[in-house]
Structure formats: C-alpha cells, structure tokens
Amino acid sequence: MKRSITLTVNGVARTAEVEPRALLAYVLRDQLDLTGTHIGCDTSQCGACTVHLDGRAVKSCTVLAVQAEGRAITTIEGLSRNGTLHPLQQAFWEKHGLQCGFCTPGMIMTAADLLARNSKPTEGEIRHALEGNLCRCTGYQNIVAAVQAAASAR
Amino acid sequence: MATLFGSGIKRREDPRLVTGKATYTDDVKLPGLLYAAILRSTYAHARLKNVNVAKAKKAPGVVAVYTGADLKDKLNTVPCAWNVPNCDLKVPSHPLLATDKVRYAGDGIAMVVAESRAAARDALDLIDVDYDALDAVVDPEKAAQKGAPELHTEVPSNIAFTWKVAGGDAAKAFAEAPVTVEQRIVQNRLLPTALEPRAACASYNTGTGQLTCWVTSQNPHIHRFLLSVMTKLPEHKIRVIAPEVGGGFGSKIPGYADEALVCFASMELGRPVKWTEDRSENYKVTIHGRDHVQYVALCGTKDGKITGLRTRVYAGLGGYASTAAPGIPTILHGLMYSGPYTIPNIDGTVYGVYTTTTPVDAYRGAGRPEATFLLERMIDLFARKIGMDPVEVRRKNLIPKDKFPYTVATGITYDSGNYQGALDKALQMFDYKKFRAEQAKARKAGRYLGVGVTTYCEICGLGPSQVAGAVGMSSASPSRTSRSSRATRRRRPRGGGRTAVEPRRSVAAR
Numbered sequence: 256m257k258r259s260i261t262l263t264v265n266g267v268a269r270t271a272e273v274e275p276r277a278l279l280a281y282v283l284r285d286q287l288d289l290t291g292t293h294i295g296c297d298t299s300q301c302g303a304c305t306v307h308l309d310g311r312a313v314k315s316c317t318v319l320a321v322q323a324e325g326r327a328i329t330t331i332e333g334l335s336r337n338g339t340l341h342p343l344q345q346a347f348w349e350k351h352g353l354q355c356g357f358c359t360p361g362m363i364m365t366a367a368d369l370l371a372r373n374s375k376p377t378e379g380e381i382r383h384a385l386e387g388n389l390c391r392c393t394g395y396q397n398i399v400a401a402v403q404a405a406a407s408a409r
Numbered sequence: 410m411a412t413l414f415g416s417g418i419k420r421r422e423d424p425r426l427v428t429g430k431a432t433y434t435d436d437v438k439l440p441g442l443l444y445a446a447i448l449r450s451t452y453a454h455a456r457l458k459n460v461n462v463a464k465a466k467k468a469p470g471v472v473a474v475y476t477g478a479d480l481k482d483k484l485n486t487v488p489c490a491w492n493v494p495n496c497d498l499k500v501p502s503h504p505l506l507a508t509d510k511v512r513y514a515g516d517g518i519a520m521v522v523a524e525s526r527a528a529a530r531d532a533l534d535l536i537d538v539d540y541d542a543l544d545a546v547v548d549p550e551k552a553a554q555k556g557a558p559e560l561h562t563e564v565p566s567n568i569a570f571t572w573k574v575a576g577g578d579a580a581k582a583f584a585e586a587p588v589t590v591e592q593r594i595v596q597n598r599l600l601p602t603a604l605e606p607r608a609a610c611a612s613y614n615t616g617t618g619q620l621t622c623w624v625t626s627q628n629p630h631i632h633r634f635l636l637s638v639m640t641k642l643p644e645h646k647i648r649v650i651a652p653e654v655g656g657g658f659g660s661k662i663p664g665y666a667d668e669a670l671v672c673f674a675s676m677e678l679g680r681p682v683k684w685t686e687d688r689s690e691n692y693k694v695t696i697h698g699r700d701h702v703q704y705v706a707l708c709g710t711k712d713g714k715i716t717g718l719r720t721r722v723y724a725g726l727g728g729y730a731s732t733a734a735p736g737i738p739t740i741l742h743g744l745m746y747s748g749p750y751t752i753p754n755i756d757g758t759v760y761g762v763y764t765t766t767t768p769v770d771a772y773r774g775a776g777r778p779e780a781t782f783l784l785e786r787m788i789d790l791f792a793r794k795i796g797m798d799p800v801e802v803r804r805k806n807l808i809p810k811d812k813f814p815y816t817v818a819t820g821i822t823y824d825s826g827n828y829q830g831a832l833d834k835a836l837q838m839f840d841y842k843k844f845r846a847e848q849a850k851a852r853k854a855g856r857y858l859g860v861g862v863t864t865y866c867e868i869c870g871l872g873p874s875q876v877a878g879a880v881g882m883s884s885a886s887p888s889r890t891s892r893s894s895r896a897t898r899r900r901r902p903r904g905g906g907r908t909a910v911e912p913r914r915s916v917a918a919r
C-alpha cells in the first residue's frame with residue numbers, strides 16, 4: 256500500500272506516493288527527479304547519496320522516505336541558490352577535488368554539514384568527518400584541501 | 410592563455426558535476442520507461458535443469474520475463490573482440506542468458522522487465538531455478554591441470570590459448586649463466602570498483618528502426634560495434650551515448666550481455682528499458698582484473714648483467730572470454746617482458762585459462778603492471794643474490810640512450826628514450842645516497858626503513874592503427890582525439906573516448 260508523504264525539498268513543498276519500504280535516495284532520484292544524489296552501493300558504505308535532513312547529513316539510502324515526512328531536505332541541487340556556487344562547490348572546482356564527480360555531491364553535502372558545526376576544522380577533523388564517503392578516483396588529498404579552502408574562504 | 414604544459418587549468422566539466430546537474434546513465438529517464446533486473450546464478454558451476462518463470466510473469470507490474478531459450482534465434486552471443494594472432498585461441502559460445510550451464514556465480518539466467526525497479530527486483534525472487542551443481546575451479550593454475558572440472562566441452566583442460574614469445578636463446582643463456590633466481594608469483598584477482606555501478610538505458614524506435622542506448626562506457630564506438638554484433642542491428646541503426654561516467658578503470662571498456670539485453674527488451678516491447686546494477690551485482694558480474702600465477706626465472710652474471718628471462722604464466726580469464734581478455738596477458742603483457750632493459754634471451758609462455766569465476770578483462774594498465782611486477786621482482790631477487798645495489802643492477806641493464814631505436818628480444822622496437830637520465834633524476838630528487846645512510850643508521854638503532862625501486866615501461870596507443878589490426882583487435886576504435894580544421898577555422902575536436910576519470914573535455918580544449 257502506497258502512502259502519500261509531504262516533505263520540503265530544497266525549500267519547496269513536495270508530495271510523493273511512496274511504498275513504505277521505499278528508500279529516500281530512490282524517491283529523490285526516481286520520483287522527484289533530483290538525480291544529483293547518487294547511489295553507489297547497497298550497504299551504506301559509500302556516502303554518494305548524502306543529503307541534509309533537517310540540516311544534518313544523512314545517507315539517504317539508509318533513510319525510509321516515510322521517515323522524511325514533514326521534514327526539510329537539502330540535496331546538492333539546493334546547495335547553491337541564485338546562481339552562485341556554494342564556497343564548497345567553488346573550492347572543489349578550484350582545488351581539483353574531483354575527477355569523475357560521482358562521489359562529489361555526497362562529499363560536498365557531508366563537508367557542508369561539518370562546516371556548519373565547525374567553521375575551522377583541522378585536517379584530522381575533516382578526514383574524520385569524511386570517513387563515510389568513498390572516492391575511487393582522487394586519492395582524497397585534494398578533497399581535504401578543497402574543504403580546507405572552503406573553510407578559510409568563509 | 411595559460412601555457413600549454415606545466416600550468417593548472419580549471420576543468421570545464423566541474424560546474425555541472427559539483428552542482429548535481431550532470432547526467433549519468435542511471436539519471437536518464439524517458440517517457441514510458443521500464444526497468445530491467447537480471448537473475449544471477451548463485452552457483453559457480455552448474456547445469457541448468459529447469460528455469461521456471463511462470464510465477465514471475467504474473468507478478469504485479471511485470472511486463473515481460475526472458476530466459477536464454479527465448480533469445481536463441483533472435484540474438485547473437487557475447488563476442489570476444491581481441492583475436493590474438495599466432496595462438497590457438499578458443500572462444501566458446503557465451504550466451505546472453507545461460508541456456509544449459511552457468512559458469513560463474515553471477516552468470517545471467519533470466520531477465521525481468523517491469524514498471525518499476527522494485528517490481529522487477531521483486532519478481533526475480535519468484536523465479537525457480539533447478540541447478541545440478543558441478544565442481545568449481547577458481548585457480549587458473551589448477552584449472553589448467555588434467556582432471557580439473559571443465560567449463561566448456563570445446564576447451565580441453567580449460568586452456569583457451571597457449572601463447573609464446575621468444576627471442577635469442579634462453580636455454581643456452583640459462584645453461585651458461587653463473588647465477589639464476591626463480592620465483593612463483595601470484596598476482597591476485599581484484600575488483601575495479603568504479604563508484605558508479607554499470608547501467609544501460611535503451612530506447613528503440615519501432616517507426617524508424619533506430620536504437621539509442623545510453624551506457625556506462627569508456628568507449629562508445631566499441632560499444633556500438635559490440636551491441637551491433639549482439640543485437641544483429643547494423644551499426645548505423647545504433648546510436649550509443651556515453652553520458653557522464655562515474656569511474657571505469659577499465660571495467661567499462663568491455664561489452665556486456667546485460668547492455669545488449671536491455672536493447673533487446675526495448676526492441677521487443679517498443680518501450681525504453683533501463684537496467685542498473687547494484688554493488689553486489691557489480692562485484693559478481695562486472696569484469697575483474699589481473700589473476701595471474703607466474704613461474705619466473707631470471708639469469709645473469711655475478712656483476713649484474715641480466716642474460717635471460719623465462720616465464721610460464723597461467724592467466725585466469727574467468728568463465729568466458731570478455732571483450733579484450735585474450736590480448737591482455739599476451740600482447741599487453743608478454744611483449745613487455747624486456748621492460749626498459751636489454752635482456753638478450755627471453756622465452757615466455759602464457760596459458761589463458763577458463764575458470765568458474767567472473768570474467769577478467771582490462772583493469773588499470775591491463776597486463777603491463779603484471780609484466781612490470783614480474784620483471785622488477787625478479788631483478789630485486791637477482792640483486793639480493795649477487796649482493797649488488799638494486800639501483801645499480803637496473804642501471805647496468807637499461808637500454809643505453811645512444812642505442813635507440815632498440816629492438817628488444819620480444820620483437821618490438823622502442824623508438825627513443827633516456828632511461829639512465831630519468832633514473833638519475835629520480836635518485837637525485839629522492840636523494841638516494843642520503844636515504845641509504847639514514848637507513849643504515851636506523852638499522853643500528855633497531856628501526857627498519859625500506860625503499861623500493863622500480864621502472865615502468867608500457868606498450869600503448871593501440872587504436873585505430875595498423876598496429877591494432879596486426880595484433881588482432883577487431884574492435885579497433887577511433888579513440889584518438891584528432892582535430893579537424895574547417896573553413897571557419899573553428900577547431901573541432903573529434904574523439905571516440907569518454908571521460909570516466911580524466912577530463913577529456915578540458916584536455917581536448919587545451
């Protein structure tokens with residue numbers, strides 16, 4: 256039996272008919288057409304699916320869509336408003352923090368959560384915060400550099 | 410304008426990638442889209458007695474279910490596109506869905522097409538498969554021995570090919586050499602693990618007879634060729650689109666059965682069909698890399714001159730011959746046995762062996778790292794045996810810079826190089842002498858410091874060229890970026906490769 260849920264996504268109220276078992280990641284991608292949130296695994300390992308749920312980073316493949324009922328979600332598409340890149344997006348671009356880009360939305364959303372709580376993280380704190388996000392291309396060095404650059408640009 | 414070399418540029422791809430606006434294959438959504446899921450064998454080796462899809466066909470949301478028997482006259486089998494010359498390569502039939510037998514855990518058995526991902530996935534659980542389990546053999550060396558379980562009736566002892574490379578007189582060199590070292594080396598199988606799982610989305614227009622296929626591909630031209638072979642549609646009726654690709658590392662080079670299956674389903678049903686593997690499926694079905702068991706011997710003089718190299722290599726191919734599989738442990742591996750060195754006598758034998766495992770194909774370097782490790786490891790063992798600095802042994806055997814063009818014993822000609830110069834530069838940057846002194850001091854204090862030395866030399870740039878044809882690549886691709894100047898003097902970059910990791914758009918612009 257499908258259920259109707261209403262949630263605020265990137266500042267806009269959205270409604271979707273979902274199966275109780277539906278994962279938020281799939282509802283965002285398949286039903287709300289927000290394909291910037293990626294799915295890279297089936298075991299909550301990779302973090303490519305990271306979004307903000309009421310301001311905190313969560314792996315959306317590990318959240319049931321019905322759990323998001325009435326709550327506020329920000330996806331990578333909602334991070335920059337009015338056409339300017341978010342400092343993290345700018346920094347990933349400038350510091351070569353990506354190659355194929357598949358992990359990047361998740362990396363940026365996780366890093367944004369970190370910077371919201373800790374505006375001047377140490378390198379160790381950045382690495383710890385990004386522990387749940389995997390990248391197969393870059394080697395992490397430049398991802399950490401990008402987060403550091405974004406922190407000092409703020 | 411930034412200078413051509415040595416300066417950083419900002420990549421043109423990044424604005425869409427950092428904002429979530431990029432389109433990867435699984436992001437493609439078309440009106441009337443159906444979703445496919447594929448039932449995978451849970452056995453490494455088994456006879457298929459019966460596949461019952463009756464319940465799955467009746468499940469809610471299911472539009473169609475196909476088994477191997479349904480495809481028989483409609484589709485071709487999965488081709489192998491590298492017909493290595495001068496070896497007895499046997500490529501047994503690789504059906505898109507198994508018919509009589511499964512040959513690795515992950516081999517496709519049936520495909521469900523449904524109105525949603527979940528409905529397709531649910532229906533897989535309703536398919537009954539009656540297996541008759543057979544013995545598995547996962548080690549390529551064991552699989553090549555008499556009495557091992559055989560995968561394909563037309564391939565005795567599972568040996569797909571025996572390929573030889575020889576130059577000089579290795580038997581004489583070994584007989585006369587004062588020093589010989591021998592080693593068995595296992596280069597383990599590994600998983601490419603691109604972060605983006607493989608996917609394909611096919612849309613067949615029943616009015617025009619035109620097939621469009623979005624696919625996670627590092628080489629859309631090769632995919633078009635392979636899809637044409639499998640679907641029996643002429644190439645000009647197929648358009649392959651490789652949108653953003655989330656990493657490949659070689660694993661998105663081959664043509665796979667599942668990509669052709671969604672094309673087939675779209676042609677049969679007249680609706681677009683998409684399939685995306687999950688991570689577990691990726692590990693079972695998407696190609697693996699390496700998987701060599703190598704027996705190696707190297708001989709030389711007491712003062713460090715290498716005079717001979719002998720190899721016997723068992724290269725695991727998995728259950729079937731994937732697109733480029735035969736060329737990797739031969740052309741891309743065996744021809745590299747001399748590395749950057751002057752080894753006058755070489756005698757190599759490579760057995761390509763079918764095992765009841767996921768097919769093995771190109772992974773990062775593909776065959777060349779396996780050759781490099783083989784050779785460099787042996788040189789280290791040789792240096793240790795004669796008590797010589799591993800750097801000095803290498804220096805002594807590098808092709809001197811005034812000897813180019815130089816033809817090595819495996820028969821290929823290196824056009825130019827200054828290997829001693831490169832080695833000196835590396836040693837100077839690292840300050841090798843200082844490190845050795847520090848190491849000796851640390852050792853006295855009970856601390857162990859290590860340093861590894863290696864060279865790397867690689868045969869590459871295969872297609873499209875006469876070379877590609879000469880070494881038997883039947884899918885030789887237009888993957889070199891060429892620039893054509895038109896009357897408008899606008900530069901039009903044309904390239905057949907696809908960005909999987911490297912920023913080709915930025916590179917082409919430069």
Ligand code: FES
Nearest residue numbers: 295299301302316
């Ligand atoms: S898709 Fe959510 S952690 Fe990998």
Ligand code: FES
Nearest residue numbers: 354358390391392
């Ligand atoms: S950039 Fe490819 S996975 Fe991170």
